Amino acid sequence: MKGSKFLLPALFKTLILPPSLFTLLLLLLPPSTPWKIIGYILSFPIVYIVRSNLSVYLSTRRAKALGARDIPRVKGRWPLNLDILVDWAKSGSEEEVGRMMVLLKRRWGGSYNTRVLGEDQIISSDPLVLKHVLLDDFDNFVKGEKFKDRAVDFLGDGIFNSDGERWKFHRSLMRPFFHPIHISPQLFAPSIQRFLSSLPTEGEAFDIQKDLGQLALEMAILWMTGEHLSDSTSSDHTRGETGYTFKDDVSIEWEEAKRHLGDAMTTAQRVVGKRVKIGTVWPLFELTHDPLIEPMKTIRTFFKPIIERAFKRKGLTRETDEREEIHFIDRLVDATDDRKLIEDQLINTLLASRDTLASCLTFCVYVLCLHPEVGSKLREEIRSVAGDENREVTKDVIRELRYCRAYINEVLRLYPPVPLNIRRTVRPSLLPTSQGGPPMYMPGNTSIILAFILMQRDPAVWGEDVDEFNPERWMNDGLGKREREGYMSWNYGPRMCMGQPFALTVTHTFLILLSRHLDKLQSEHKDMRFAFDVQPQGTAIPSAWTTKEGCDGRARGGKDRMWVVADVVLAIKGGLWVRFDHDHERTK
Numbered sequence: 001m002k003g004s005k006f007l008l009p010a011l012f013k014t015l016i017l018p019p020s021l022f023t024l025l026l027l028l029l030p031p032s033t034p035w036k037i038i039g040y041i042l043s044f045p046i047v048y049i050v051r052s053n054l055s056v057y058l059s060t061r062r063a064k065a066l067g068a069r070d071i072p073r074v075k076g077r078w079p080l081n082l083d084i085l086v087d088w089a090k091s092g093s094e095e096e097v098g099r100m101m102v103l104l105k106r107r108w109g110g111s112y113n114t115r116v117l118g119e120d121q122i123i124s125s126d127p128l129v130l131k132h133v134l135l136d137d138f139d140n141f142v143k144g145e146k147f148k149d150r151a152v153d154f155l156g157d158g159i160f161n162s163d164g165e166r167w168k169f170h171r172s173l174m175r176p177f178f179h180p181i182h183i184s185p186q187l188f189a190p191s192i193q194r195f196l197s198s199l200p201t202e203g204e205a206f207d208i209q210k211d212l213g214q215l216a217l218e219m220a221i222l223w224m225t226g227e228h229l230s231d232s233t234s235s236d237h238t239r240g241e242t243g244y245t246f247k248d249d250v251s252i253e254w255e256e257a258k259r260h261l262g263d264a265m266t267t268a269q270r271v272v273g274k275r276v277k278i279g280t281v282w283p284l285f286e287l288t289h290d291p292l293i294e295p296m297k298t299i300r301t302f303f304k305p306i307i308e309r310a311f312k313r314k315g316l317t318r319e320t321d322e323r324e325e326i327h328f329i330d331r332l333v334d335a336t337d338d339r340k341l342i343e344d345q346l347i348n349t350l351l352a353s354r355d356t357l358a359s360c361l362t363f364c365v366y367v368l369c370l371h372p373e374v375g376s377k378l379r380e381e382i383r384s385v386a387g388d389e390n391r392e393v394t395k396d397v398i399r400e401l402r403y404c405r406a407y408i409n410e411v412l413r414l415y416p417p418v419p420l421n422i423r424r425t426v427r428p429s430l431l432p433t434s435q436g437g438p439p440m441y442m443p444g445n446t447s448i449i450l451a452f453i454l455m456q457r458d459p460a461v462w463g464e465d466v467d468e469f470n471p472e473r474w475m476n477d478g479l480g481k482r483e484r485e486g487y488m489s490w491n492y493g494p495r496m497c498m499g500q501p502f503a504l505t506v507t508h509t510f511l512i513l514l515s516r517h518l519d520k521l522q523s524e525h526k527d528m529r530f531a532f533d534v535q536p537q538g539t540a541i542p543s544a545w546t547t548k549e550g551c552d553g554r555a556r557g558g559k560d561r562m563w564v565v566a567d568v569v570l571a572i573k574g575g576l577w578v579r580f581d582h583d584h585e586r587t588k
């Protein structure tokens with residue numbers, strides 16, 4: 001049975017052990033039926049409470065022996081902090097969980113232990129702790145076997161799903177092709193241009209978040225494989241000389257898989273996310289059907305012929321070695337003959353790139369509409385450096401755009417696409433703390449949630465103007481300690497994002513071309529604005545959240561005008577609805 005490695009011990013510990021122990025005790029009591037029933041029922045909470053107190057006692061003793069202290073334990077209103085579990089379950093939505101994390105942080109500080117149901121669960125937004133986890137004690141904080149167990153049907157043996165030597169192997173296999181030399185703005189500019197030209201300009205509202213999701217998928221696939229998702233008759237498909245003869249052998253199944261690839265990826269991510277939330281007993285929720293079968297069939301059907309063709313052109317590619325023609329997949333087939341490994345790497349890279357990139361582009365557009373004065377400055381710089389629409393977007397042009405780079409950094413600070421990360425200790429660890437004093441003791445085999453978003457919105461780290469969208473803070477020569485150690489949107493340490501050059505190239509290219517597009521529309525007195533009037537019901541931001549007093553730690557101190565949620569990545573609830581319009585009244 002799937003997941004039984006962890007499921008069976010967990011079931012034994014929670015369902016079998018407590019009544020067994022109690023039955024033993026009952027041997028000493030009169031064997032009357034009511035006693036047996038009461039004893040059976042009480043055995044569960046009693047064993048939980050005993051186990052919980054014992055682990056607290058042992059942990060505190062070990063901490064003292066090492067000259068450390070405990071990580072503050074949240075004291076809920078009910079035994080075993082069941083009230084916190086109920087609140088989390090009741091909140092039902094990620095943004096409420098986010099708010100709870102903010103409130104718990106206010107009460108318990110930068111690092112705390114929720115200890116729901118007697119299990120240690122650390123949450124931290126202290127930059128020193130995050131650095132310790134991701135860099136200083138890197139080998140001790142892993143993704144872990146439990147995560148792998150939940151994600152293996154989707155991610156296989158890929159970089160996201162591995163630790164230790166296997167992770168090093170993946171990283172070194174992939175690293176060469178993530179070098180900026182293989183990432184050119186010219187590769188992405190035509191797709192972005194096509195995307196912008198397809199947007200309605202006669203005042204119709206559209207959900208640009210959804211459209212950017214598709215654009216990000218297309219660009220990731222293009223860079224990885226050379227395939228044009230939006231255009232089945234593209235030149236790549238007919239370039240027989242270099243092996244791109246796909247158009248001839250394309251099948252109906254493949255066309256179907258291509259059409260549903262984005263949805264299949266989203267479904268697979270949600271299934272794994274749900275398994276992670278349910279925890280060890282997830283297989284019990286999938287007894288009747290495996291929700292990953294269908295999406296994985298679609299994803300594999302899509303990649304299979306692409307991998308086969310990459311093998312066919314392996315020799316040809318080497319002979320011609322025209323760098324622009326070589327894609328990520330060609331490097332993979334050069335490095336290994338293992339088709340399953342190649343498929344896993346492609347799926348892992350697609351997972352890493354699509355939603356994060358879409359989230360980054362979405363919030364770049366969101367901030368343009370939210371803070372028009374910042375948007376004007378950004379467009380002014382782009383106009384002066386790259387305004388001429390005949391000027392090709394090159395790496396040199398991008399390098400000149402200092403404000404644009406600062407703008408992207410500030411978007412990613414306040415709206416990190418990956419707002420939380422998670423790691424698990426192999427052995428106990430001593431966590432440093434920004435408050436000073438002795439370190440905190442973290443037991444082995446314990447999870448820690450790294451709350452990047454809380455750290456990047458913390459006035460203690462970023463100063464009192466933390467909620468202001470201010471790209472200027474990134475414009476100093478050389479980054480300060482705060483910018484280096486209080487900013488982890490790309491992760492930190494050896495496991496830092498490999499796709500940073502890719503994502504930055506795409507985002508710069510997108511902002512340049514968008515800015516030119518907006519300039520053109522401006523000559524017709526049109527501008528891009530929020531289309532609040534068509535926001536789907538129930539997804540408009542509650543009005544109380546748009547004031548500093550009413551937002552209660554949410555909505556960037558009341559500055560947001562859309563409801564920001566952590567779905568698969570950070571996103572806008574219900575979509576980012578905008579229109580190109582000169583009718584001010586309709587969008588107010």
Ligand code: HEM
Nearest residue numbers: 352353356357360417418489490491495497498499502503
């Ligand atoms: C703005 C966009 C992006 C952001 C904010 C971002 C952020 C991150 C973060 C936080 C991680 C760590 C995840 C973890 O520890 O589980 C990560 C890992 C990774 N990212 Fe990105 N990413 C972005 C775009 C991309 C793109 C476009 C690609 C590929 C083309 C990519 C490739 C990777 C890979 C391969 C890893 C795994 C690194 C490892 O485990 O050693 N990322 N990224």
